[in-house]
Amino acid sequence: MDSSMSRKIIRYVLIFVAFLAFIIIQPFTYENIDAGNVGIKINLYGTNRGVDNITIVTGRVWYNTWTTKIIEFPTFTQSVDYDPFVVTTKDAAEFKVDPKLNYHVNPAMVPQIYRQYRKTLTEIEQQFMRNSIYDAYRIVANSFSSDSVMSNREKFEDRIQTVLISKLGKDGFIYDQLTSAITPPESLRQMIDEKNASIQARLKAENQAKQADAEAKVKVATATGEAQALLVRAKSEAEANRLRQASLTPMLIQQEWIKKWDGKLPTTQTGAGTSFMMPIK
Incomplete structure (x- = not known):
């Protein structure tokens, strides 16, 4: 080569x-x-x-x-399950919150989202959005007492929703739904359990009293009915006896006596063993 x-x-x-x-x-x-x-x-x-x-x-x-x-x-609905955290009510009770957020991104605001945060959506979820959720719970919880959180649960969550819609919406994140598992402190949970047990006992006693009252009314109604029935029977028998007595005329009595006569004249015993018969006219 x-x-x-x-x-x-x-x-x-x-x-x-x-x-x-x-x-x-x-x-x-x-x-x-x-x-x-x-x-x-x-x-x-x-x-x-x-x-x-x-x-x-x-x-x-x-x-x-x-x-x-x-x-x-992504602009379709995202679901983020956050780690639990603790918030404090205005009477210093600590509640554990385990939130799950559903949201989606406003497509028209995607460039603005990146300009503002310079991060991926996953990073934004775990930083800005998580902090927004925590702040919403913290702010709202500070305006509720521990009792009112449990007794006004719907109002409590509506307030949180209002805060999140305002906070997330202006940055291009559209709120869809927030599911929050709220766990009260052990002392409050025990009080709630005792209160519920007391309510259940009271309701049970009221139901038993209502049942006893209903049974007593049934017995009274039964006794009243039986007494009225006896009275009606007694009145009927009395009226029948009265009518029978009113119908016993002398002629009727004599006819009845004749029907029962066996043909023998009655005898009367006099002194010295002598007897005689009296003719019937």
């Missing part, structure tokens, strides 16, 4: 290696912005560094990784 052929082979190899190196280190790539997401393009160099006033729609976006960065924000 002559030297000219060797130089050609080496040149081709070098070209191929350079091409592979270019393919490997070249800065151009693309990002797929899926449906339900918004992408923002960030310039890393030049006088226009920062977030462009362009919201990238769904689809494939080509960009230079050396000079540009693409940040993708």
Whole structure:
């Protein structure tokens, strides 16, 4: 193999290696912005560094990784389950709160969100949004006593919702729902249990009293009915006897006597063993 052929082979190899190196280190790539997401393009160099006033729609976006960065924000509903924390009421009772937040991002405000926080959505959730939730509970709890938190649970959570809607909404986060498991202190829980037991006992006693009263009324009604029935029977028998006595005329008595006569005349015993019969006229 002559030297000219060797130089050609080496040149081709070098070209191929350079091409592979270019393919490997070249800065151009693309990002797929899926449906339900918004992408923002960030310039890393030049006088226009920062977030462009362009919201990238769904689809494939080509960009230079050396000079540009693409940040993708989901705009569908997010659910974040935060670690429990403790808040204090105005009478110094400590309640444990275990919140779970559902929210979504306002697509039109995605560039503003990144300008303000310069973080990913996951980082924002665990920093700004968590602090907002904690502050909402802290502020509202300080305006409630421990008893009123439990007896006005709906009002308590409505106040927290109002604070969060205002706080999150102005920064581009739309509040959907907040689920909070609120655990009272052990002493208050015991008081609540005793109060509930007392209420249950009172309700049971009232129900028993109502049942006894109802049973007594049934017995009275039964006795009254039986007495009235006896009275009616007695009146009926008395009336029947009166009618029978009123119907016993002398003629009727004589007819009844004749029906029962066996044909023998009655005899009367006189002195000295003599007897005689009296004729019946």
